[in-house]
Amino acid sequence: VRNANDCGYVTIVKGDVIAAFNQADEVIEERYHCDQSHPVPIEPHAIVAQWQGERVTIWSTSQVPFSARSGVAETLQMPESNVRIVVPHLGGGFGGKCEFHFEAHVAALAKKAGRPVRVVFSRHDEFVAPDKVNHPIVIDLKTGVKRDGTMTARAARIVMDTGAYASDAPSIAEIATMMAAGPYDIANLDINAHTIYTNKTPAGSVRAPSGPQIAWAVEQHTDEIAKRVGIDGYQIRTRNLLQDGDYGPTGQVMSAVGAKECLDRAAQMIGHGTPGKKHEGIGLACGWWFSLPAPSSVYLKMNVDGSATIVTGAQENGSGAVMGLALIASEELGISPDRVSILYQDTDAGAWDMGSSGSQTTFNNGRALIAAAAIIRERLLALASERLEVAPEDLEIHQGIVRVDGTPARSVPVADLAATAFARGELLAAHASPPASPLPESFGATCAGRVVFPAFADPTFVCQAARVQVDPQTGVVHVKEIAAVHDFGRILNPGGAQGQVEGGIVHSIGIGLTEGTVYRDGRQLNPHLLDYKLLTASDVPAIRVDFVHTHSVGGPRGAKGVGEPPIIPTAGAVANAIANATGVRVRELPMTAPRVCAAINKDSQE
Amino acid sequence: VIDRAYFQPADLEAALSILAKHREAGIVAGGTDLVVGARSSDKTLPATVVAIDRLKELGRIETSGDGGLQIGALATHADLETSTVVQGSWSALSDAASLVGSPATRHIGTIGGNICNASPAMETGSPLLVFEAIIELASKRGLRRIPIGAFLTGPRKTARRSDELLKSIVLPPLPRPGVTGSAYVRLEYRQAMEIAIVGAAALVTLRDDGICTEARIALTAVAPTCVRASPAEKVLIGSTVDADLVAKAARSAVGQANPIDDVRASAQYRRAMVPVIVERALRLAWNRAKDGVSK
Numbered sequence: 041v042r043n044a045n046d047c048g049y050v051t052i053v054k055g056d057v058i059a060a061f062n063q064a065d066e067v068i069e070e071r072y073h074c075d076q077s078h079p080v081p082i083e084p085h086a087i088v089a090q091w092q093g094e095r096v097t098i099w100s101t102s103q104v105p106f107s108a109r110s111g112v113a114e115t116l117q118m119p120e121s122n123v124r125i126v127v128p129h130l131g132g133g134f135g136g137k138c139e140f141h142f143e144a145h146v147a148a149l150a151k152k153a154g155r156p157v158r159v160v161f162s163r164h165d166e167f168v169a170p171d172k173v174n175h176p177i178v179i180d181l182k183t184g185v186k187r188d189g190t191m192t193a194r195a196a197r198i199v200m201d202t203g204a205y206a207s208d209a210p211s212i213a214e215i216a217t218m219m220a221a222g223p224y225d226i227a228n229l230d231i232n233a234h235t236i237y238t239n240k241t242p243a244g245s246v247r248a249p250s251g252p253q254i255a256w257a258v259e260q261h262t263d264e265i266a267k268r269v270g271i272d273g274y275q276i277r278t279r280n281l282l283q284d285g286d287y288g289p290t291g292q293v294m295s296a297v298g299a300k301e302c303l304d305r306a307a308q309m310i311g312h313g314t315p316g317k318k319h320e321g322i323g324l325a326c327g328w329w330f331s332l333p334a335p336s337s338v339y340l341k342m343n344v345d346g347s348a349t350i351v352t353g354a355q356e357n358g359s360g361a362v363m364g365l366a367l368i369a370s371e372e373l374g375i376s377p378d379r380v381s382i383l384y385q386d387t388d389a390g391a392w393d394m395g396s397s398g399s400q401t402t403f404n405n406g407r408a409l410i411a412a413a414a415i416i417r418e419r420l421l422a423l424a425s426e427r428l429e430v431a432p433e434d435l436e437i438h439q440g441i442v443r444v445d446g447t448p449a450r451s452v453p454v455a456d457l458a459a460t461a462f463a464r465g466e467l468l469a470a471h472a473s474p475p476a477s478p479l480p481e482s483f484g485a486t487c488a489g490r491v492v493f494p495a496f497a498d499p500t501f502v503c504q505a506a507r508v509q510v511d512p513q514t515g516v517v518h519v520k521e522i523a524a525v526h527d528f529g530r531i532l533n534p535g536g537a538q539g540q541v542e543g544g545i546v547h548s549i550g551i552g553l554t555e556g557t558v559y560r561d562g563r564q565l566n567p568h569l570l571d572y573k574l575l576t577a578s579d580v581p582a583i584r585v586d587f588v589h590t591h592s593v594g595g596p597r598g599a600k601g602v603g604e605p606p607i608i609p610t611a612g613a614v615a616n617a618i619a620n621a622t623g624v625r626v627r628e629l630p631m632t633a634p635r636v637c638a639a640i641n642k643d644s645q646e
Numbered sequence: 647v648i649d650r651a652y653f654q655p656a657d658l659e660a661a662l663s664i665l666a667k668h669r670e671a672g673i674v675a676g677g678t679d680l681v682v683g684a685r686s687s688d689k690t691l692p693a694t695v696v697a698i699d700r701l702k703e704l705g706r707i708e709t710s711g712d713g714g715l716q717i718g719a720l721a722t723h724a725d726l727e728t729s730t731v732v733q734g735s736w737s738a739l740s741d742a743a744s745l746v747g748s749p750a751t752r753h754i755g756t757i758g759g760n761i762c763n764a765s766p767a768m769e770t771g772s773p774l775l776v777f778e779a780i781i782e783l784a785s786k787r788g789l790r791r792i793p794i795g796a797f798l799t800g801p802r803k804t805a806r807r808s809d810e811l812l813k814s815i816v817l818p819p820l821p822r823p824g825v826t827g828s829a830y831v832r833l834e835y836r837q838a839m840e841i842a843i844v845g846a847a848a849l850v851t852l853r854d855d856g857i858c859t860e861a862r863i864a865l866t867a868v869a870p871t872c873v874r875a876s877p878a879e880k881v882l883i884g885s886t887v888d889a890d891l892v893a894k895a896a897r898s899a900v901g902q903a904n905p906i907d908d909v910r911a912s913a914q915y916r917r918a919m920v921p922v923i924v925e926r927a928l929r930l931a932w933n934r935a936k937d938g939v940s941k
Contacts, residue, residue: 164686513922514833514919514922516833516834516835518837553835554835554836558909565908565909566909568686569839570841571909571910573835573836573840575836576836576837576838576839577838578836578837578838579836579837579838632835633833633835633843634911634912634915637915637918638915
């Protein structure tokens with residue numbers, strides 16, 4: 041039941057859980073607690089504002105410059121055309137720099153002062169002030185299972201502590217309900233999420249919001265279900281993972297599902313089933329996440345020398361998503377990536393873009409870029425067709441040269457075509473903003489979707505496997521190895537995807553083991569990097585990455601979103617590995633040494 | 647308005663003259679505590695700062711004629727970590743120095759600064775306790791020598807008087823007869839950039855016949871200062887050391903632990919970890935002593 045302090049109440053209801061629980065062979069009920077954690081970009085928030093007449097230029101460390109621009113225009117009651125947001129190269133964001141933050145405050149101060157004003161957050165400010173931390177969550181899970189390991193019903197209650205302001209948390213409650221169902225085919229669901237105001241630092245969309253916490257709980261729960269019916273972590277997952285043609289939690293029909301192949305490969309890579317060393321354990325965890333269709337646009341210019349420039353509203357946060365656009369352009373135009381430049385993160389340049397959030401840059405801006413490149417490509421082929429007296433469909437572009445398919449000697453350089461066009465009074469420039477694919481509809485007695493997400497569009501799937509070593513006396517956990525297999529559809533930027541997987545894993549191990557904010561009397565006790573313990577380079581395990589290739593419905597060339605999914609399963613995989621190493625389960629996140637130690641000692645006393 | 651005096655004396659005499667005049671001066675060596683502390687909200691940089699980084703004569707690590715070791719206050723953690731004489735004979739100090747902060751901190755941070763900062767979690771404190779180090783304090787009034795145990799008086803508190811400069815740390819010769827091994831072990835949640843949750847230094851001296859002629863144990867981060875655990879030492883002295891005896895000694899070290907609850911750990915967890923960490927430090931020291939005996 042929703043109360044007045046609940047700013048985001050979401051349900052997923054499917055089938056009849058009560059009947060299904062009654063018919064289940066076993067019913068497993070558990071509760072998991074997650075503490076608050078933080079995005080912790082090494083560069084803090086920083087803003088400079090400078091006025092020139094009625095126009096203001098704001099340099100901001102925003103991941104979402106167009107959202108910042110709207111916020112300034114609305115707050116200061118001025119047209120968006122008079123607000124220019126420029127983002128210098130970001131020193132990380134991880135969601136912490138999403139949403140309009142302090143740009144208008146600084147602009148107002150600069151106007152009053154009659155000179156530029158700068159605000160730079162201290163590390164303490166970073167911990168206490170922004171409206172973006174990972175939600176503290178209490179998760180109750182109850183699952184019915186048949187003797188053969190088929191999960192037939194799940195009831196879940198998720199209580200998210202969203203802090204002092206709603207921020208974007210109501211949409212996160214929707215995501216949380218989907219995460220509680222997990223990438224599994226469960227016929228009967230009754231899941232609800234509550235988003236509760238408290239006096240803490242506000243929570244919001246940190247990298248895969250709610251994902252790492254809920255997957256950590258659900259994946260441990262999955263192993264507990266397996267244990268109850270006497271099968272292992274691999275068997276329970278292979279029996280229940282979604283497949284093509286299955287219905288999702290809210291009724292969407294699944295397609296391009298690479299989940300089981302991810303599981304198979306990750307289990308194989310970690311050596312699942314082989315005996316481990318003393319005090320070592322292996323754990324598996326699966327996950328899923330959405331791709332996010334959104335409007336996006338690209339201006340593409342071919343210069344007279346055959347090089348090209350992309351003008352985009354997309355925002356680079358260090359993930360390589362915008363840098364990767366050069367690879368896409370080079371593939372489409374047949375020119376080398378180093379001949380492609382990008383003008384970006386300036387709201388006076390590219391058109392509106394959602395920014396670096398929702399794993400959406402390649403998915404949407406890539407679509408726009410491919411459409412813009414197609415316009416130029418068509419002109420290049422038409423010009424070459426005239427020159428070579430060959431039909432355009434018989435031509436290909438390869439390494440900066442348009443040539444006749446099968447007769448490479450008959451060719452003309454792209455640069456010549458650009459120059460020819462120019463000489464004839466034509467510029468090879470294009471703009472495209474092809475509409476985003478619609479979100480899948482939801483069915484049944486479900487209210488998920490009223491805010492944003494009725495279902496997961498083009499979901500990505502993942503399985504990660506962890507091998508850990510637990511010190512049974514101290515509870516200190518060392519992660520030795522992670523194997524990660526992701527289904528990202530078709531990968532457009534392999535180097536970037538690999539980097540995102542590695543970074544997400546490191547971040548998630550930190551959330552899993554050593555991070556976590558401690559509150560006492562309403563205050564954070566560790567708002568600094570000495571006692572908010574991020575993983576260091578010395579703690580990073582061997583990471584092995586592989587990809588399963590599927591073809592998405594709405595993504596460019598079949599791609600899915602990449603940035604957020606890698607952080608989702610790692611903490612859960614580590615948790616299951618701890619349980620396999622020690623025989624005890626840790627139901628508090630982070631799984632700090634004292635908590636692991638307490639779980640071991642509690643078990644030995646019982 | 648910044649009203650601040652900064653001195654950078656070129657030699658010890660000049661430094662002592664400045665300290666005699668400016669009793670409220672803060673002394674900065676590597677700056678890893680004073681400067682970092684001033685940047686956090688709860689402390690400010692002292693109005694008068696005396697930088698001693700030019701007193702190169704305080705940077706030396708030298709063996710003395712009697713077989714002891716003299717360590718200048720400006721010896722860095724990296725110096726102690728890599729010194730072959732410290733590694734060979736005073737291993738606990740080398741172990742501890744190698745755990746301090748990050749490579750950058752170890753390169754610039756000094757042992758004198760670590761001692762004068764007097765954190766209960768300081769890495770060098772327990773090793774110096776088991777080596778029964780003498781702290782040499784210089785002032786215009788002369789040289790004063792205090793055992794490390796008396797120098798560390800409380801959290802962030804020492805016996806240094808305001809005109810005194812910590813000049814050097816003297817490690818007396820290792821105990822005889824027999825061969826000595828020592829070690830420092832720290833419980834840490836991550837493998838770098840860490841601060842001790844619980845730490846322990848141990849020293850074990852073995853005679854040829856395997857009898858322990860001397861044992862010393864000190865605890866880190868479980869009391870207002872680093873402290874010796876004498877009852878635990880007595881368990882070992884005069885006996886033939888074996889694994890059971892080491893475990894028994896480690897268990898009896900708990901009595902000297904009086905830990906607090908803080909964000910890093912509860913008092914209960916810290917107390918429970920004392921025997922675990924002491925046992926590990928003792929085993930390592932014992933093994934090193936045995937290696938020495940067998941050579």
